[in-house]
Amino acid sequence: MIDMATARIAYREIKGGTAYWSLLLGLGALVLIGLGSAWYMEHHGHIVTGMSNRIVWGIPHVFAIFLILAASGVLNIASIASVFDGKPYKPLARMSGLMAIALLVGGLAVLVLDLGRPERLIVAMTTYNFKSIFAWNIFLYTGFLVVVMAYLFVQMEATMHAYVKAAGWFALVWRLVLTSGTGSIFGWLVARQAYDAAIMAPFFIAMSFAYGLAVFILVLMVVCKINGRELGDALIDRLARLLGVFAGAVLYMTAVMHLTNLYAAEHGGVERFILADGGIYTAAFWLGHILVGCLAPMVLLLYPAFRASRALVASACGLVIAGAIAHLYVIIIGGQAFPLLMFPGQEVSSSFFDGVIAPYSPSLPEFGLAVGGVALALAITLAGMRVLRFMPKNLADERAEPTAKQSPA
């Protein structure tokens, strides 16, 4: 992008140097740890993990789903810019696209490497049972990468600007379907008390908005700080307020889902488990998800005096992310820990752990793989910004004024 006197947005690669390389190498080390964990799990079998026949999806899946939801949500910024003509967001649209790709690649890497037979990825990508929402998701995830790459291309190639709006719409619809599909992975399971709910699809969309934006704001702040690029207060104010609203949306969805379940006697057992009796799951729900993930960020982000502080805004983003992990832990692992109700009303026991809350203690390889995926996403983001022009040179408020002539984004 040429920096002209008419104040078009100028993008520039982030600078190299010690900070960049030490960060990248650190992330690379974490990625290697992730790969090592994956090899260890694949070679010895899942017996080296904390997963079992009752808890088949563990910490790797919690983080993978977080990364996938964040990937979808982080593209919000570009969508608001291209589709809804939100001028202040236009400079951020390229970075939003890059992060969407990076986070999705990180999430997919964790999912694929946790498979029982990861070497059969080719089978997974060529043999589809289209009745399975999981199969659709494989198609939607890989397609998302192509769609966002095309979207980035039309933004970054001067002669293709005419197509930005159409690409933006396409990407928006694609990711709404993708996120609904991710929620439906759980929502379409009739077997388990904690799932089997239509609300899971829109719930996951609300979650993706919050998680994606939290990650975006943090990365934006860190990159601008390290590279000495100006980041306007008005812009941060906008993003922070938006995140506060999204956290509120997640809280709303939580309330709707649980209040509806509480009203029906048949769901009383699982609700009592999550909201009261579940030990770590109850703690993760109330402290992690509700307090840390929703209420505290809402206070910090919606109350202007708090929002004015960058440090508090960054903390709020961190809280949203921590709450996200707790929330996904309750959904994914809590949902499995609660036993199946094969014989409603009866006390059930067996040698296959029927009728009991299943224990789960995550193992080191699981955390290794999960962290490796996060590191991969961040490494791709960092390296991408170094190699290509994703980051605007200057995000000071004067630049972000809506009245100034802007290049389409």
Added chain:
Amino acid sequence: MVNQIARFVFLAGSMLLGVLVFQPAPGVGAVAAEASGVPVPSPTKGRGDKCVAETSYIRRYHMNLLSHQRDDTVHDGIRTKQFSLKECVDCHAVKGADSKPVAYDDPSHFCRSCHDYAAVAIDCFECHDSKPQKSAATGEAFRGALLALEGYLKARKP
């Protein structure tokens, strides 16, 4: 531009032609390998005087045959014996030092003698047993008959 394309097509085409025309005859590669000092695989002969199909055909296409057979067996319940993996393992059992058939982790296993040489890893034996199992059919049928007799006699008692 046209020159570049033409050059590329010519190069690619001649390479393809070369590969197609100069197919090494079976054994040529082996002779060459022999000369280089790498031991050529000499798999132990299986039972009987020949395999279920021509040896050179089986050597090249056994994976295709097995892959097709496994779909037939698993999905359609077709259990013909000609290309059944169980029959291959039964026939091509290699006896170890203790005169018992060796498993896949032993380098003298029949499949390993070629697959190690070609460095083509196979995962069949992660699920399938690599040793022949004594045909249980006779034993089972006999046992079944005995148990049925026992049951009948028991039921007859007033």
Added chain:
Amino acid sequence: MSQRRDDQASAQEHSRRDILRGAAALGGVALAPGVTLHLIGGEAAARPVEEAVSDAHRWGMLIDAGKCGDGCQACVTACSEENGWDLDARDPTDSQWIRKVELRDPKSGAERTLPMMCQHCASPPCVDVCPTGASFKRADGIVLVDKHTCIGCRYCVMACPYNARSFVHEPLTDQKAHAPRGKGTVESCTMCVHRVDAGRQPACVERCNDAAGGAMLFGDLNDPTSEISRRIAKYATARVRADLGLDTGVYYRNI
């Protein structure tokens, strides 16, 4: 009381058929390889090896929990011996294709026990959710896992309302030739499909009838004259989680 005589008579008939079947099987095995005998009568006639399975039959089971012995593990032991999974180790990571479930009514204290295995649903959730189609339903109703296609994602384990599926958590050796199983794939009760194709009964049913309470019955649900169909028509039977509308192939009495 005529019911008891009926039961006895059919049990005798069943035993007579068993002997004839056993003798015929013995004879069949002795014949030249490749020649198969259609066994005389019986619930499951052997299908010729080159013939594909069809929906002419739908295999199912009827389990009478009333005859199921408290503490009896005959079906579980039989399955583990037949299919080669380890009975002794009982970690949550160990496979169980069939298990005895103990039920207790919290109000009345009434207790029952019954074997629980893959219910071989006509609309299996595990088949719906499998991304590669490895989890599939055979034409004759038996639900299986094609381990060549299974990528080990465990979504079917999440989806099964009966906890029927197990994931293999460690490398295995010395598998049975007729029941291949391996690390990283998912497995469950196959209704002894290798036996059914050969005209025999699942191992659990056979052991229960031969050496235990005689609580299990296997047969063709599509055949109205089969023993299982007649009993289901005659007695009050129930299916587990019938409310899910999965049309399971396993029926229970006295649960």
